[in-house]
Amino acid sequence: TDKEFFGFVTSGVKNMNSLIEDLLTYSRVNSGKHEIFNINLKDSITVVINSLNQRIIETDAVIEIKELPDQILGNPTKIRQLFQNLIANAIKFQNPDVHPVISVSGREERDRWIFSVSDNGIGIKEEYYKKVFGIFTKLHHKSVYPGSGIGLSVCQRIVEQHDGEIWVDSIV
Numbered sequence: 126t127d128k129e130f131f132g133f134v135t136s137g138v139k140n141m142n143s144l145i146e147d148l149l150t151y152s153r154v155n156s157g158k159h160e161i162f163n164i165n166l167k168d169s170i171t172v173v174i175n176s177l178n179q180r181i182i183e184t185d186a187v188i189e190i191k192e193l194p195d196q197i198l199g200n201p202t203k204i205r206q207l208f209q210n211l212i213a214n215a216i217k218f219q220n221p222d223v224h225p226v227i228s229v230s231g232r233e234e235r236d237r238w239i240f241s242v243s244d245n246g247i248g249i250k251e252e253y254y255k256k257v258f259g260i261f262t263k264l265h266h267k268s269v270y271p272g273s274g275i276g277l278s279v280c281q282r283i284v285e286q287h288d289g290e291i292w293v294d295s296i297v
Contacts, residue, residue: 159200159203159286160200161198161199161200162198162199162200162201163196163197163198164196164197164198164199164201164204165195165196166193166194166195166196166197166204166231167190167193167195169201169204169205169208170190170193170208170229172205173205173208173209173212174188174212176209177209177212177213177216180213180216181216184216184219184224184225185224185225186216186219186224186225186226186227187224187225187226187227188212188227188229189226189227189228189229190229190230191228191229191230192230192231192232193229193230193231194231194233194238197238199287200283200286200287203283203286203287204283204287206279206283207279207280207283207284208229208242210276210277210279210280211242211280212227212229212242213276214276214277215227215242215243215244215246216244218244218246218247219244219245219246219247220245220246220247223245225244225245225246226244226245227242227243227244228241228242228243228244229241229242230243237289247297248295248296248297249293249295249297250295250297251295251297254292254293254295257277257293258277258278258280258281258291259278
């Protein structure tokens with residue numbers, strides 16, 4: 126029917142718009158200036174948590190901020206985006222009927238900082254550890270977990286721009 130056809134077209138346009146927005150985000154990470162400043166990390170993570178407040182309330186998520194350095198060197202916008210993507214993913218990929226508990230921490234180890242965003246979500250099988258950082262990589266159908274599969278590739282790019290590494294450890 127015409128109504129169904131219009132629904133398909135509308136859905137396609139929304140998906141295309143979302144894809145274009147995500148491509149622009151990825152492009153900005155790659156092409157934007159990468160100026161480094163002294164960042165108050167706790168303040169940056171507070172901004173991230175405030176921006177995710179509605180989703181935190183909806184899911185009854187608990188965000189635990191553990192030990193973190195007071196200051197780090199980095200690009201403030203990109204560091205906020207990194208933590209926002211990681212915390213948002215931790216909220217999104219939750220176990221059904223289990224309130225998300227997300228822990229953010231950092232420790233100094235051999236002249237570098239190791240940061241962790243851990244959660245009690247669905248986990249990732251080891252065979253997908255590297256694959257999840259690929260652009261447009263989704264392990265689940267969009268009807269189950271919406272999104273374009275660009276978030277972790279953006280995270281990887283940000284971490285690389287800060288001369289770091291990103292990886293996944295999971296228990297499934």
